[in-house]
Amino acid sequence: MIEHPANGSPGPHLQVRGLIAGYVPGLPIVRDLSVHVGAGEIVTIIGPNGAGKSTLIKAIAGLVVIEGGEIRLGGSDISGARPDQLADHGIAYVPQSANVFQTLTVQQNLVLASQRLAGNREGRVEAMFDLFADLRERRAIRAGGLSGGQRQMLAIAMALVAEPTLVLMDEPTAGLSPRAAQEVLALIRSIAAEGVSVLLVEQNAKAALRISDRAYVLAEGRNQLQGAAVDLLNDPLVGEIYLGVRRTVPS
Amino acid sequence: MIGVISYLVFFFTIALILSITVLGLNLQWGYTGLFNGGVVAFFAAGAYGLILLGGPDRAGEFGGFGLPYPVALAGGIVLAGLLAWLVALASTRLRHDYLAIATFGVAIAVESFARNAEYLTGGAKGLRGFQRPLEALVGSNFGYSLLFLSIVLVALVSVYWTLETVVRSPFGRLLRAMREDEVAARSLGKSPARVRLQSFVLGAMIMGLSGGLYATFYAFISPQDIAPILTFQIWAMLIVGGSGNNKGAILGTLIVWGGWVGSGWLLTEIVPRHLQIYAGSIQYILIGLIIVLTLLARPKGLLPEELAISKLADASRETLDREPAD
Amino acid sequence: MIQSLFDGILVGAILSLGAIGLTMIMHILRFANFSHAELLSIGAYSALAFDGLLQALVPALAQKFPALSLTVSLLIAIVLAMAMTGLSAIAIDRLVFRRLRENAGPLTMVFASFGVALIVRNVIGLIFGLRAQHYGSDIAFAILVSADPFLLIKPDQLFVLGVTLVLMLALHLTLSRTPFGFALRAVSENPVLAQVNGINLNRMIRMTWIIGGAIAAVAGILYALNNQLSPVMGRDLTLSLFAAAIVGGIGSIYGAVLGGFLVGLASSLALLVVPAGYNPAIPFLIILVTLYLRPNGLFGEAR
Numbered sequence: 001m002i003e004h005p006a007n008g009s010p011g012p013h014l015q016v017r018g019l020i021a022g023y024v025p026g027l028p029i030v031r032d033l034s035v036h037v038g039a040g041e042i043v044t045i046i047g048p049n050g051a052g053k054s055t056l057i058k059a060i061a062g063l064v065v066i067e068g069g070e071i072r073l074g075g076s077d078i079s080g081a082r083p084d085q086l087a088d089h090g091i092a093y094v095p096q097s098a099n100v101f102q103t104l105t106v107q108q109n110l111v112l113a114s115q116r117l118a119g120n121r122e123g124r125v126e127a128m129f130d131l132f133a134d135l136r137e138r139r140a141i142r143a144g145g146l147s148g149g150q151r152q153m154l155a156i157a158m159a160l161v162a163e164p165t166l167v168l169m170d171e172p173t174a175g176l177s178p179r180a181a182q183e184v185l186a187l188i189r190s191i192a193a194e195g196v197s198v199l200l201v202e203q204n205a206k207a208a209l210r211i212s213d214r215a216y217v218l219a220e221g222r223n224q225l226q227g228a229a230v231d232l233l234n235d236p237l238v239g240e241i242y243l244g245v246r247r248t249v250p251s
Numbered sequence: 252m253i254g255v256i257s258y259l260v261f262f263f264t265i266a267l268i269l270s271i272t273v274l275g276l277n278l279q280w281g282y283t284g285l286f287n288g289g290v291v292a293f294f295a296a297g298a299y300g301l302i303l304l305g306g307p308d309r310a311g312e313f314g315g316f317g318l319p320y321p322v323a324l325a326g327g328i329v330l331a332g333l334l335a336w337l338v339a340l341a342s343t344r345l346r347h348d349y350l351a352i353a354t355f356g357v358a359i360a361v362e363s364f365a366r367n368a369e370y371l372t373g374g375a376k377g378l379r380g381f382q383r384p385l386e387a388l389v390g391s392n393f394g395y396s397l398l399f400l401s402i403v404l405v406a407l408v409s410v411y412w413t414l415e416t417v418v419r420s421p422f423g424r425l426l427r428a429m430r431e432d433e434v435a436a437r438s439l440g441k442s443p444a445r446v447r448l449q450s451f452v453l454g455a456m457i458m459g460l461s462g463g464l465y466a467t468f469y470a471f472i473s474p475q476d477i478a479p480i481l482t483f484q485i486w487a488m489l490i491v492g493g494s495g496n497n498k499g500a501i502l503g504t505l506i507v508w509g510g511w512v513g514s515g516w517l518l519t520e521i522v523p524r525h526l527q528i529y530a531g532s533i534q535y536i537l538i539g540l541i542i543v544l545t546l547l548a549r550p551k552g553l554l555p556e557e558l559a560i561s562k563l564a565d566a567s568r569e570t571l572d573r574e575p576a577d
Numbered sequence: 578m579i580q581s582l583f584d585g586i587l588v589g590a591i592l593s594l595g596a597i598g599l600t601m602i603m604h605i606l607r608f609a610n611f612s613h614a615e616l617l618s619i620g621a622y623s624a625l626a627f628d629g630l631l632q633a634l635v636p637a638l639a640q641k642f643p644a645l646s647l648t649v650s651l652l653i654a655i656v657l658a659m660a661m662t663g664l665s666a667i668a669i670d671r672l673v674f675r676r677l678r679e680n681a682g683p684l685t686m687v688f689a690s691f692g693v694a695l696i697v698r699n700v701i702g703l704i705f706g707l708r709a710q711h712y713g714s715d716i717a718f719a720i721l722v723s724a725d726p727f728l729l730i731k732p733d734q735l736f737v738l739g740v741t742l743v744l745m746l747a748l749h750l751t752l753s754r755t756p757f758g759f760a761l762r763a764v765s766e767n768p769v770l771a772q773v774n775g776i777n778l779n780r781m782i783r784m785t786w787i788i789g790g791a792i793a794a795v796a797g798i799l800y801a802l803n804n805q806l807s808p809v810m811g812r813d814l815t816l817s818l819f820a821a822a823i824v825g826g827i828g829s830i831y832g833a834v835l836g837g838f839l840v841g842l843a844s845s846l847a848l849l850v851v852p853a854g855y856n857p858a859i860p861f862l863i864i865l866v867t868l869y870l871r872p873n874g875l876f877g878e879a880r
Contacts, residue, residue: 063769063773082772082775084772084773084774084775086780098770101762101770104759104762108759111849112756114719114773132784158774286684287689341872345868347683348603348609349868352609355611356819359858360858360862363854367852367854423873478811483691509854532700532702532707535699536695536696536700538692538695539699542688542690542691546677546681546689
């Protein structure tokens with residue numbers, strides 16, 4: 001269920017506060033996380049393995065059990081909502097793997113993803129083909145027959161076709177060639193330029209920080225560092241936490 | 252007076268024989284989480300095996316080796332075990348409900364075989380003429396029925412004691428560990444599929460013993476005795492008594508068997524003669540309702556172990572187990 | 578031999594339709610539904626009831642189609658029965674299965690499905706009687722297409738094949754051309770991703786029950802046309818339906834269709850070498866062999 005706020009004050013588009021979440025009730029992976037993303041902002045989440053980056057994204061997408069804290073989208077409380085309800089409210093989620101339907105064609109994937117729009121579905125699908133020429137060429141091919149990079153593009157297209165206000169991405173450049181990775185990152189920049197909020201998790205921290213506005217560094221399910229991306233890019237502490245030399249920020 | 256006692260002896264003999272089957276099922280389902288959809292097949296294997304091995308010579312047909320009773324009984328048990336092994340080997344590595352389908356199928360196949368393979372099984376007319384053990388020693392019918400009841404009791408106590416021992420043994424601990432966390436058990440080098448197979452075969456052999464005793468009691472076995480309804484009756488007995496609990500299994504047997512016999516008698520009394528053919532349908536509906544209503548009333552109580560396995564194993568795969576509220 | 582092939586295809590057509598709903602539910606809800614075959618019974622007997630009702634209300638509907646034993650009223654009754662069976666499937670899910678899958682595991686649902694099957698089967702027997710019945714009282718005539726090799730065909734059987742073809746074509750077009758069909762396939766391949774893309778899982782589950790149930794109704798009616806109506810028809814078909822679904826690969830609709838025909842042909846051809854009494858055991862052997870040699874079936878199960 002999605003509860004709407006009493007007043008109409010705008011705040012950050014996505015607001016996560018004190019989140020506790022995990023896959024099994026009683027075993028939280030995210031222990032106490034707070035992040036926010038403004039409209040048109042690109043925010044990156046980085047941190048060592050097991051830090052809870054993916055789990056955070058999945059919690060926002062409605063895919064894991066939320067045990068505490070709150071998640072607000074445009075002011076409305078969305079914690080506990082179903083993934084399809086969230087999709088209807090403008091959240092798009094691009095999983096790290098298994099993010100396209102391999103038995104459907106490129107066209108069928110996009111048509112499916114466009115169904116949650118009220119109107120102009122065909123227009124939006126064509127707009128995606130305008131954006132991704134490679135996909136247009138392969139519109140009748142099963143997604144399972146695409147290369148890794150093309151599948152990733154399709155996954156992103158499926159996220160964008162329904163005009164989301166918030167895009168969640170889990171390791172969008174994983175397994176891609178350097179050139180394809182660059183294309184994806186450039187794409188993310190242009191999405192944000194249109195006013196869409198982007199929250200992404202990335203292993204390739206440097207590349208992600210370069211296109212981001214702000215970033216959060218997580219470890220052990222909690223916030224460790226945060227700030228402007230350009231600042232974090234140059235902060236040696238980030239490297240230490242990220243590489244596991246340090247587990248937490250010194251007080 | 253003798254008539255009532257005689258009837259009670261008869262009732263308890265059958266009930267206790269059936270409770271042995273229920274104990275076998277409890278090992279498979281209650282302790283190992285295996286769904287046996289064809290209990291009657293293994294019961295039948297034990298029954299037919301006993302009569303074929305220990306019965307008198309049959310003109311022109313297979314069997315009638317006249318082996319000593321314990322040997323024949325053991326033979327039936329082994330036959331049940333082999334049948335179980337054949338079916339479980341194919342399925343325990345796969346989706347859990349494949350075993351349900353395979354066992355359901357083997358029961359149909361066994362009944363079909365029993366009904367048609369006249370040379371081997373006597374076909375629809377069954378196998379008769381079995382000489383019950385020690386019968387020559389006891390003069391009266393009533394006396395023998397008491398003796399046989401005590402034989403059944405001995406068998407039941409032995410099975411019960413064996414199962415309680417198994418549960419406390421390393422094998423039993425392995426079963427419990429597997430229920431808690433199949434992934435961890437696998438990492439210890441124990442193959443869950445093999446453990447399940449062993450448990451299933453053992454449970455089936457217990458069912459074979461029960462079938463052998465049943466055939467001994469009637470000195471006769473035929474396809475009528477191995478109809479599919481027996482599987483449902485055994486299941487009802489298990490769930491009414493509360494699965495995972497050997498004592499409950501025996502109690503459940505008495506309750507359900509009493510209910511079955513009682514309802515049968517009641518229906519004969521109150522249903523008009525021309526509608527008597529429907530009495531069976533009513534009983535079947537009752538069994539169905541017992542199963543469904545008991546499951547709806549306390550689904551968690553039925554297999555909490557299964558819940559633990561599926562939650563942990565599937566959590567990271569985020570499957571349908573977490574069903575969203577509507 | 579050719580008669581056996583024809584009969585086998587006929588049985589196969591019926592099994593194919595019956596197995597479609599079974600394979601969908603087995604895949605999406607992860608449980609072997611032992612009460613699915615009762616949906617065929619519900620369909621067949623609903624059609625019988627609607628047929629009788631329609632003929633009583635509008636006697637003109639008893640008009641038969643040329644060469645067939647099919648009446649106009651029966652044709653209408655088939656459509657009504659499809660709706661009735663779809664609704665029954667949803668009702669059973671809501672009453673029994675849904676509550677169990679929220680609180681317990683898939684095996685508990687398997688267990689409950691046995692109970693449901695017992696209840697449905699015997700309630701049908703109580704309502705409609707235990708004897709075998711047919712839709713019309715006339716004997717359907719047959720045409721001797723060829724004497725050597727021997728081939729005897731009833732026009733009703735051609736109707737069965739025709740309906741099967743039409744229904745499968747409709748299903749194929751839905752799956753390959755419509756967004757709803759894409760959604761069904763998406764849920765089958767990856768239910769989590771489907772939700773992420775805006776698909777309401779509970780709604781799709783309901784649709785699966787309706788479609789599976791409606792198609793099963795047709796299968797049941799065709800079976801009754803080809804053989805007879807009997808309260809135990811579900812019980813007799815269960816194992817064959819599972820065999821068809823397993824051979825085809827759980828979750829694959831096209832697999833279920835192919836599996837159905839394979840099982841039908843195998844059963845029919847087996848009659849040439851083995852006495853008819855063993856027929857119930859044939860699907861079991863097919864299942865056992867499949868589980869040993871190729872447990873994922875022809876088109877495999879993705880998950």
